[in-house]
Amino acid sequence: MQLQTKHLLTIRDLEPGEVLGLVERAAELKAALMGPGHGQPLVNKSVAMLFDKPSTRTRVSFEVGISQLGGNILFMTSRDSQLGRDEPLKDTARVMDRYVDGLVVRTFGQEVVEQLAQWGDIPVINALTDKYHPCQVLSDLLTVQEHLGQVEGLTYAWLGDGNNMAHSWLEAAAALGLDLRLACPPGFTPDEDILAYAQEQGASVLLTSDPKEAVAGAQVVNTDVWASMGQEDDASRRLELFRGFTVDNSLLSLASQDAIVLHCLPAHRGEEITEEVIEGPRSVVWDQAENRLHMQKAILEALLSD
Numbered sequence: 087m088q089l090q091t092k093h094l095l096t097i098r099d100l101e102p103g104e105v106l107g108l109v110e111r112a113a114e115l116k117a118a119l120m121g122p123g124h125g126q127p128l129v130n131k132s133v134a135m136l137f138d139k140p141s142t143r144t145r146v147s148f149e150v151g152i153s154q155l156g157g158n159i160l161f162m163t164s165r166d167s168q169l170g171r172d173e174p175l176k177d178t179a180r181v182m183d184r185y186v187d188g189l190v191v192r193t194f195g196q197e198v199v200e201q202l203a204q205w206g207d208i209p210v211i212n213a214l215t216d217k218y219h220p221c222q223v224l225s226d227l228l229t230v231q232e233h234l235g236q237v238e239g240l241t242y243a244w245l246g247d248g249n250n251m252a253h254s255w256l257e258a259a260a261a262l263g264l265d266l267r268l269a270c271p272p273g274f275t276p277d278e279d280i281l282a283y284a285q286e287q288g289a290s291v292l293l294t295s296d297p298k299e300a301v302a303g304a305q306v307v308n309t310d311v312w313a314s315m316g317q318e319d320d321a322s323r324r325l326e327l328f329r330g331f332t333v334d335n336s337l338l339s340l341a342s343q344d345a346i347v348l349h350c351l352p353a354h355r356g357e358e359i360t361e362e363v364i365e366g367p368r369s370v371v372w373d374q375a376e377n378r379l380h381m382q383k384a385i386l387e388a389l390l391s392d
């Protein structure tokens with residue numbers, strides 16, 4: 087499939103039908119793996135991965151995905167490029183587009199991916215910023231589809247920080263008209279403009295500070311670390327402020343009988359999720375991690391194929 091957008095900086099860049107189209111294509115690529123229907127649309131193409139935060143899943147799934155699609159990979163960070171010596175982003179963008187066919191970027195500010203997209207002439211894919219994690223949420227929709235047979239018409243609960251993942255879930259809810267309940271401690275709620283956007287687009291959004299209210303009857307229970315990358319200095323304060331937001335068996339007993347538990351990983355057992363839940367029968371986190379590979383390939387194919 088082709089997308090209307092040149093870049094994937096946030097889920098808002100996609101038409102609602104494109105969100106579902108990517109889920110469908112990722113499922114096809116998963117089924118085909120390296121067989122017929124898979125294809126190698128990135129032969130003779132190079133993709134640079136610029137990562138200024140650590141990564142296991144995103145880095146490996148993009149690298150393996152690019153390789154399976156026939157492309158070349160360059161992995162770099164600001165530290166080992168001239169970006170670390172203050173070469174302007176707009177200059178870097180205009181140089182990189184003379185060499186490579188796409189940029190996959192993990193960084194702090196959303197403005198970094200926006201500037202690279204603005205100044206370069208190649209697709210930019212957001213592999214996580216402080217504000218959004220679109221590729222993760224797109225692949226999580228594939229995991230929901232696989233386990234519950236549908237993505238629309240379900241009740242989704244988000245527990246914990248109103249962070250980059252929560253923002254991308256809000257935008258997925260906006261695209262698909264989802265019922266999304268977010269339970270966040272006071273002071274850790276998602277950005278108001280993103281909440282308002284999701285509501286304006288027709289998502290059913292409930293924001294509460296009561297985890298039980300969010301989880302009651304939900305089919306998808308989702309959480310993430312309480313301190314994201316870049317917030318490590320605030321981690322111990324958050325342990326206190328997020329007390330009561332741990333996804334444990336008692337909270338999970340309030341969810342639907344068929345509920346699945348998502349966590350994008352890495353997880354901090356005993357903080358946002360218990361060992362029993364992440365290792366328990368409702369947890370689909372390993373399928374969720376695997377699906378990153380299939381969704382990265384659907385995204386790369388859609389944005390970088392000729």
Ligand code: CP
Pocket residue numbers: 140141142143144145214222350351352
């Ligand atoms: N879920 C996720 O993005 O994991 P990594 O930080 O390991 O890439």
Ligand code: NVA
Pocket residue numbers: 214215219249250251310311313314315350351352
């Ligand atoms: N919210 C987390 C997600 C990690 C994949 C972070 O930004 O660190």
